[in-house]
């Protein structure tokens with residue numbers, strides 16, 4: 622059988638629900654190339670096979686997106702500062718040229734992936750859990766985005782050279798299990814790189830990001846942030862509600878308190894718990910450091926320590942973490 626057809630056919634196991642099959646990333650690369658008809662050595666009929674497989678694996682939306690993509694040749698990259706810092710940070714640890722990369726928590730526009738392609742990666746897959754189940758985009762013959770939970774990805778062991786996480790670790794629940802799964806997905810000697818913040822134990826770690834009617838609340842804009850620094854750590858729910866009630870009506874107070882303590886979009890893990898989790902992971906720790914530092918007034922620092930103990934660094938608002946998988 623034709624090698625490409627064999628590769629595509631091996632995608633079929635996960636088209637059948639609940640069979641536990643794993644995808645070989647090289648097959649995904651082959652399927653992507655087939656669908657895009659960009660590789661002249663691939664027969665057009667294989668493109669149809671690939672479309673059929675992608676339809677079954679990722680849903681009808683995948684096919685529509687792929688078809689819309691055909692004909693688009695170039696994309697401009699608009700990276701946010703923190704994304705650029707992260708990509709430069711990653712590139713300072715590993716030469717990403719020719720590498721296969723998994724980006725966990727892929728931005729809506731795929732800008733990080735496009736920037737990775739410009740730096741010469743072989744193939745990059747971006748996955749994201751908050752997107753629709755049938756979210757699937759082929760951005761180029763080297764770039765794919767798909768819905769996915771890093772805890773249950775259908776890829777074989779040792780699939781990727783690099784795992785990239787930008788502004789994602791503060792949102793991932795079950796960080797211990799995530800580290801084990803990332804270790805499984807990485808090739809021996811592979812690198813796991815993460816840049817993220819704010820950390821829950823930092824001044825704006827509540828990460829408030831919500832709206833009520835036409836009122837918008839944002840942690841990263843002082844004009845839209847209804848909380849003072851560290852309010853989420855210095856007050857209980859009841860105390861915070863009492864404090865907010867001096868400025869807001871009851872409905873808004875309830876909305877804000879829920880956003881701070883209940884929304885599932887952040888994991889509420891303290892700085893020292895993140896450090897413990899990384900050190901206890903199956904990886905070798907190459908870097909575990911602050912990348913964003915804020916000064917904490919000594920009176921606040923003392924109140925934080927009284928409530929939460931001495932182990933966390935409350936001045937740590939962002940982190941850079943680099944881990945490596947062993948070679949066997």
Ligand SMILES: C[S@@+](CC[C@H](N)C(=O)[O-])C[C@H]1O[C@@H](n2cnc3c(N)ncnc32)[C@H](O)[C@@H]1O
Pocket residue numbers: 704725726727728729733748749750751752769770771772786787788789792793794
């Ligand atoms: C703040 S966004 C960052 C997005 C992007 N990396 C950027 O640079 O803007 C965090 C992303 O992490 C994703 N995420 C959280 N938990 C995840 C998980 N278990 N698996 C995959 N993605 C996850 C969310 O869906 C969200 O899109």
